[in-house]
Amino acid sequence: MTKGQAESLISEFIIKFEKEYIGRGPTTTKTYIIKDMVLVRLKGVLTAGExxxxxxxxxxDLIKKIRARLLEEGRALLEDxxxxxxxxxxxxxxxxxxxxxxxxxxxxxLDKNLEELFL
Incomplete structure (x- = not known):
């Protein structure tokens, strides 16, 4: 698997997670693998009510607390x-x-530098 393929798979998973677990998916998602970090940026995540x-x-403040709690509840699934x-x-x-x-x-x-693994 290439770095780009891994980033794409992670983005797809996060979109699915947001739709199924949070109830609404982002308008766009981009994943970046940077050394031992995976950074996922999601745009357009707020509902009209939010x-x-x-x-x-x-x-x-309430939105931040609720969203943080929801993500914490799904943390094991995300990490897995x-x-x-x-x-x-x-x-x-x-x-x-x-x-x-x-x-x-x-x-x-992560526990390893992913960029080195993709060389």
Whole structure:
């Protein structure tokens, strides 16, 4: 498997996860493998209701908390799939969502430098 193929598979999985687990998929998703990290950038992740809620600081905070909790509930599934695709163990997962531009980033830290494996 090439680096590009792995990135594409990860993007496809994350889109499917978001649609099935969160209830709405992103408009676009791009995955980047950078050394021992997998960075997934998702655009257009907010629902119409969340966009309205995000107009207030309290609403934006609530969206962040709910989305973080939902992702945490599916964490084992995410880590397992990333491990299967990359052949690496996931050491940690980090995420944040921007309620201003409707983007989310997910970063997986792996136990190996994937870029070296693709050389």
């Amino acid at each position: 966009e309205q809620l995000a107009k207030s600081p309290e609403g934006a 799939m990333i491990s299967k695709i990359t052949g690496c163990q996931v050491l940690s997962l980090h995420t944040d969502i921007s309620t201003k531009i409707g983007e989310r980033v997910i970063i997986f830290i």
